Amino acid sequence: MKPTLLAAALAITASAAFAEPETYALDPSHSQVVFSYNHLGFSTTYGMFSGFGGEIAFDAEDPANSSVNVSMPITSMLTGWEERFAHFMSPDFFGAADGDMVTFVSTGIDVTGDKTANITGDLTMNGVTKPVVLATELTQAAPHPMNGKASLGFDATATVLRSDFNVGKYAPNVSDEVEIVISLEASKTE
Known part of the structure; x- marks a missing residue:
């Protein structure tokens, strides 16, 4: 191989080996966090966050070199019943005001399969930060059929103690x- 061709091949290999992660913005219209808990042994109650933002x-x-950063206003919680929402926002629970956020910032990713990983991160809610592990699956990585942008889909689950x-x-x-059950769509930023 000629020296110039070898140098070009090494440069291409080196740039591919050190490629930076690409940034994807969450699609707020197709990203949800659904939570559920048992109510007094009688029923399972559900709630949801939707319309939030973040980046992957x-x-x-x-993939272990990837990261996630998501935030949502606590007051954007949907409970399906106005009185329950008011109780959750009261001092009995969140004592929430406009601008109070729930955030998740990844701190590490353990790849467990071709399309699965455990994403560890700091969940901050109600002024408390605790580590949480999201069991995550990449559901799709492809151009989005509606806009042609490179897009990703992920599903994830976790269990937290509200106390x-x-x-x-x-x-x-x-x-x-x-x-907690999470489903996200994200499109590559320009």
Whole structure:
């Protein structure tokens, strides 16, 4: 191989090996966080966050080098019942005001399969930050059929103790464990 061709091949290999993660913005119209908990042993109650923002820095060559940063206003919680929402926003639980946020910032990614990973991160809610692990699956990485942009889809699950975040009123009668199911779409930023 000629020296110039070898140098070009090495330069291409080196730039591919050190490629930076690409930034994807969450699609607020197709990203949801659904939570559920047991109510006094009688029923499972559900709530949701939707319309929130965030970014995924995705490294397709080395997914462990990726990161996630998501935030949502606590007052954007949907409970399906106005009185429940008012109670959750009261001092009994969040004592929330406009501008109070729930955030998740990844601190590490453990790739567990071709399309799966455990994403560890700091969940901050109600003034408390605790580590949480999201069992995550990449559901799709492809051009979006509606706009042609490179896009990603992810599903994830986790379980948290609400008492860890100072919203444990009525526990354990109302379950302390909250199951979380997340589904996100994100498109590559320009």
